[in-house]
Amino acid sequence: MPRHNADIAAIFEEIANLLEIQGANPFRIRAYRNAARTIGELSTEAYVLVEKNEDLTRFPGIGHDLSAKIQEIITTGHCSLLDRLHTELPPAVTELLKVPGLGPKRVRHLYHDLDVQTVEQLYCAARDGRIRALPGFGEKTELSILQAVETHADQVRPKLAVAAQYAEALRSHLAGVPGVIRVTVAGSFRRMRETVGDLDFIVAATPASAVMQHFIAYDEVAETLAVGTTRASVILKCGIQVDLRIVAEDSYGAALLYFTGSKAHNIAVRQIAQKRGLKINEYGVYRGKTRIAGESEESVYHAAGLSYIPPELRENRGEIAMARVGSLPRLVELGDLRGDLHVHTKFTNGHNTLREMALAGQSLGLEYIAITDHSRSLTVVRGLDPQRLARQCMEIEALNEELKGITLLKGIEVDILEDGSLDLPDHALAQLDLVVGAIHSKFELSRARQTERVLRAMAHPHFTMLAHPTGRIIQERAPCDIDMPRIIREAGRRGCFLELNSQPGRLDLLDIYCQMAKEEGVLVSINSGAHSTFEFDNLRFGIGQARRGWLEKQDVLNTRPLSELRALINRTM
Ligand code: DGT
Numbered sequence: 066m067p068r069h070n071a072d073i074a075a076i077f078e079e080i081a082n083l084l085e086i087q088g089a090n091p092f093r094i095r096a097y098r099n100a101a102r103t104i105g106e107l108s109t110e111a112y113v114l115v116e117k118n119e120d121l122t123r124f125p126g127i128g129h130d131l132s133a134k135i136q137e138i139i140t141t142g143h144c145s146l147l148d149r150l151h152t153e154l155p156p157a158v159t160e161l162l163k164v165p166g167l168g169p170k171r172v173r174h175l176y177h178d179l180d181v182q183t184v185e186q187l188y189c190a191a192r193d194g195r196i197r198a199l200p201g202f203g204e205k206t207e208l209s210i211l212q213a214v215e216t217h218a219d220q221v222r223p224k225l226a227v228a229a230q231y232a233e234a235l236r237s238h239l240a241g242v243p244g245v246i247r248v249t250v251a252g253s254f255r256r257m258r259e260t261v262g263d264l265d266f267i268v269a270a271t272p273a274s275a276v277m278q279h280f281i282a283y284d285e286v287a288e289t290l291a292v293g294t295t296r297a298s299v300i301l302k303c304g305i306q307v308d309l310r311i312v313a314e315d316s317y318g319a320a321l322l323y324f325t326g327s328k329a330h331n332i333a334v335r336q337i338a339q340k341r342g343l344k345i346n347e348y349g350v351y352r353g354k355t356r357i358a359g360e361s362e363e364s365v366y367h368a369a370g371l372s373y374i375p376p377e378l379r380e381n382r383g384e385i386a387m388a389r390v391g392s393l394p395r396l397v398e399l400g401d402l403r404g405d406l407h408v409h410t411k412f413t414n415g416h417n418t419l420r421e422m423a424l425a426g427q428s429l430g431l432e433y434i435a436i437t438d439h440s441r442s443l444t445v446v447r448g449l450d451p452q453r454l455a456r457q458c459m460e461i462e463a464l465n466e467e468l469k470g471i472t473l474l475k476g477i478e479v480d481i482l483e484d485g486s487l488d489l490p491d492h493a494l495a496q497l498d499l500v501v502g503a504i505h506s507k508f509e510l511s512r513a514r515q516t517e518r519v520l521r522a523m524a525h526p527h528f529t530m531l532a533h534p535t536g537r538i539i540q541e542r543a544p545c546d547i548d549m550p551r552i553i554r555e556a557g558r559r560g561c562f563l564e565l566n567s568q569p570g571r572l573d574l575l576d577i578y579c580q581m582a583k584e585e586g587v588l589v590s591i592n593s594g595a596h597s598t599f600e601f602d603n604l605r606f607g608i609g610q611a612r613r614g615w616l617e618k619q620d621v622l623n624t625r626p627l628s629e630l631r632a633l634i635n636r637t638m
């Protein structure tokens with residue numbers, strides 16, 4: 066069983082952490098962190114690339130040494146460097162780094178001075194007052210460690226895109242078992258929540274099928290928590306729990322509906338059915354003892370007098386009332402997208418050339434992509450100054466002359482500076498088809514100042530779209546404190562747009578704000594923010610978030626054909 070990208074990234078990340086705790090050379094540590102990021106963001110599995118004999122060193126930050134390590138992990142499942150580090154430091158110490166406020170230096174002290182190796186030991190040491198005496202800690206730090214450990218427990222939900230790697234592999238494993246008729250990953254995964262607690266598999270199989278044995282014997286299973294004839298729970302090696310339910314074919318719909326949830330949605334549907342004298346459970350819909358529905362989800366909803374409700378809407382946020390009167394939205398689909406309005410290239414921190422990105426977009430069936438590299442104040446990625454931007458524009462024009470079937474739009478992801486001004490002069494912005502503004506610094510400003518900052522940027526006559534509007538990174542950085550309802554209204558007034566960035570760690574605009582944008586008539590652009598040709602694939606996660614936000618095709622800017630798009634982004638103010 067080959068290792069997934071998320072596994073490889075996790076190994077590199079762990080190496081970086083262990084090296085950091087050991088006080089190794091910072092360049093060496095950074096090399097592993099960069100490699101973890103590169104591999105983690107690839108949407109094509111590295112083992113597929115290796116099978117095709119693709120040269121991994123063409124990815125930035127992957128030299129011969131790291132490429133060899135990737136191959137080692139793929140073929141053996143191990144990394145000898147990590148194995149060696151584990152003999153020098155207990156693996157659990159890296160867990161300590163996840164506790165907010167603990168960096169490698171502090172972890173080094175905790176380990177060497179107090180022999181603290183696990184989060185539990187950390188908790189005990191803090192509670193016993195042993196930590197305050199360590200150099201660089203003190204009583205206040207001890208208290209905040211105690212509080213951090215107490216809240217640490219709910220930080221472990223994997224991101225949807227990470228869960229997807231494991232879910233899809235296990236899904237095809239089970240689908241190949243003789244006697245298996247259908248397999249669906251239900252639960253929050255099917256509802257496309259941005260993180261998932263566990264994976265809920267529903268399998269329809271013939272009575273003779275050995276699907277349960279195949280599930281337990283799956284070689285990514287680390288531990289079996291419970292196993293019966295129709296249900297089981299296991300923990301995968303990556304730490305994700307999987308619950309399995311095996312059902313008869315004629316109960317498949319009822320089981321799927323039940324285990325897709327959400328719980329609040331299920332309860333509300335059941336109450337409606339009760340008023341019609343019906344009982345719904347995971348086996349079907351019953352009037353008295355007679356089963357009247359259950360083979361498909363549609364049949365269950367119809368029995369309750371509801372139209373079919375797509376999984377992403379099943380959060381009891383008003384979808385049931387709409388299904389009753391048959392006026393649910395027709396949610397946007399991946400195939401509706403005509404273009405992508407946020408794409409990076411080698412000019413800054415992207416991995417591919419303009420041409421490579423254009424061809425990749427075209428092969429996905431896109432009609433246009435906007436090139437939006439970073440602006441100069443982001444020096445770490447060599448952000449564009451006016452001269453380099455002008456050069457990029459010339460290259461884009463030349464490519465547009467040459468390429469058929471795909472159009473590159475000239476854009477920029479311009480930094481919104483602390484005072485709300487844009488990071489490039491007007492004459493540089495004026496030559497562009499669109500200006501995507503984004504915050505990459507000063508996330509901690511007060512609500513009033515942060516809101517003013519963005520409003521001022523949007524008031525700029527060349528401003529087209531606000532990228533990843535809240536700035537949150539899942540489990541890393543909270544959304545910045547900003548008056549989103551006001552930003553959304555102002556975008557509507559000024560004819561600006563909001564991005565829904567599809568990167569798995571962003572998924573920003575958040576679903577609730579998508580709904581708000583829709584109500585205000587502000588179009589949302591579902592963009593990949595791709596840094597390589599492989600990241601266009603992330604658009605499906607952006608689509609998931611948009612669907613959770615009730616967006617329809619007409620609510621999404623980049624479902625428009627190019628000619629209509631041009632009219633919309635051409636601000637005449
Ligand atoms: P997660 O795993 O925390 O991301 O969220 P879910 O929604 O996948 O929750 P999970 O795995 O606990 O259960 C899967 C579905 O099973 C859930 O969405 C609804 C259904 N379910 C679980 N427990 C109950 C329950 O006590 N009552 C009802 N009505 N449904 C339940």
Ligand code: CA
Nearest residue numbers: 252253263264
């Ligand atoms: Ca679940």
Ligand code: CA
Nearest residue numbers: 263264265308
């Ligand atoms: Ca579950």
